[in-house]
Amino acid sequence: MPELPEVEVVRAGLAPAVTGARVEGVEVLDARSIARHDGDAAAFEAALVGRTLGAPERRGKFLWVPIRDGADALLAHLGMSGQVLVREPGAAPDRHTRIRLLLDQPVHGPIEIRFADQRIFGGLAVRPLVAADGGRAVPDQAAHISLDPIDADFDASVVARRLRRRRQGVKAALLDQTLVSGIGNIYADEALWRSRLHYATPGERLTQARALALLADVRDVLEQALAEGGTSFDAQYVNVNGQAGYFEHSLHAYGRGGQPCHRCGATMVREPWANRSSTRCPRCQRRPRGIAV
DNA sequence: ACGAGCACCTGACTGC
DNA sequence: TGCAGTCAGGTGCTCG
Numbered sequence: 001m002p003e004l005p006e007v008e009v010v011r012a013g014l015a016p017a018v019t020g021a022r023v024e025g026v027e028v029l030d031a032r033s034i035a036r037h038d039g040d041a042a043a044f045e046a047a048l049v050g051r052t053l054g055a056p057e058r059r060g061k062f063l064w065v066p067i068r069d070g071a072d073a074l075l076a077h078l079g080m081s082g083q084v085l086v087r088e089p090g091a092a093p094d095r096h097t098r099i100r101l102l103l104d105q106p107v108h109g110p111i112e113i114r115f116a117d118q119r120i121f122g123g124l125a126v127r128p129l130v131a132a133d134g135g136r137a138v139p140d141q142a143a144h145i146s147l148d149p150i151d152a153d154f155d156a157s158v159v160a161r162r163l164r165r166r167r168q169g170v171k172a173a174l175l176d177q178t179l180v181s182g183i184g185n186i187y188a189d190e191a192l193w194r195s196r197l198h199y200a201t202p203g204e205r206l207t208q209a210r211a212l213a214l215l216a217d218v219r220d221v222l223e224q225a226l227a228e229g230g231t232s233f234d235a236q237y238v239n240v241n242g243q244a245g246y247f248e249h250s251l252h253a254y255g256r257g258g259q260p261c262h263r264c265g266a267t268m269v270r271e272p273w274a275n276r277s278s279t280r281c282p283r284c285q286r287r288p289r290g291i292a293v
Numbered sequence: 294a295c296g297a298g299c300a301c302c303t304g305a306c307t308g309c
Numbered sequence: 310t311g312c313a314g315t316c317a318g319g320t321g322c323t324c325g
Binding site: 002003006061077078079080081119121122175177184185186187231233234236237254276277 | 316317318319320
């Protein structure tokens with residue numbers, strides 16, 4: 001469930017299940033899913049069993065659960081295909097389950113949390129919390145990640161100025177998690193469509209007003225997707241109860257190559273971009289003058 | 294500074 | 310039916 005709205009759906013769903021819960025057991029079924037933990041499966045289990053969890057937090061696509069009475073957190077990244085599922089203990093198995101956590105929740109009683117991941121680009125780790133910008137505690141592996149556009153402390157005018165110092169194309173800049181976090185290939189294409197910008201437009205060509213408008217479009221598309229439960233093309237992208245979101249039906253750009261632009265009717269084009277692909281309207285989002293693609 | 298390429302993986306789908 | 314190739318919503322590294 002990669003991008004910000006999908007991760008936030010998971011965080012919100014996880015909150016009532018894990019907050020105040022005691023970890024009763026941990027089972028690592030595939031050690032590749034704890035590759036970013038500093039230690040083996042036994043060490044990962046020992047770092048969790050007997051501990052009490054706090055309320056889950058998120059920055060961009062990184063999600064973590066603070067461990068109470070300590071300076072560590074259980075960090076999760078979903079990669080391309082990770083899921084966090086909240087189940088009754090002993091519930092029917094979920095495909096690609098890599099890690100199971102057995103919790104005792106004061107209100108709900110026993111709960112099983114499953115980390116499932118087809119491609120294993122994501123994973124769990126217990127990591128130390130460090131001070132990041134704003135003095136907030138974040139896991140060390142997420143310390144380089146900037147604030148995301150729906151964070152209360154996000155300062156669009158500062159980010160717009162940083163964006164405008166970049167020679168690189170705006171899409172690459174939006175995907176740079178150290179500039180602004182939470183955006184992936186879907187929402188980058190959606191925000192660029194809303195802002196009528198070509199992906200290769202250099203950041204330095206934007207006026208402050210144009211950059212601010214782009215960041216507002218980013219925020220709007222993320223918030224709308226979140227309100228609709230995220231984007232689900234297939235069974236990979238689901239909330240903690242295994243349910244799909246609805247934002248797929250609101251997409252204007254991503255996955256719409258060959259279909260008419262919802263604004264002008266021109267045929268949308270899908271182009272290779274940075275070892276992946278990018279979809280845009282050739283009429284609304286023209287290549288900037290003097291920029292080769 | 295920045296783009297390109299690659300590595301890490303599985304599985305669904307396409308074309309022959 | 311099988312097999313090779315392609316593609317997928319991410320991150321992080323090296324190499325120019």
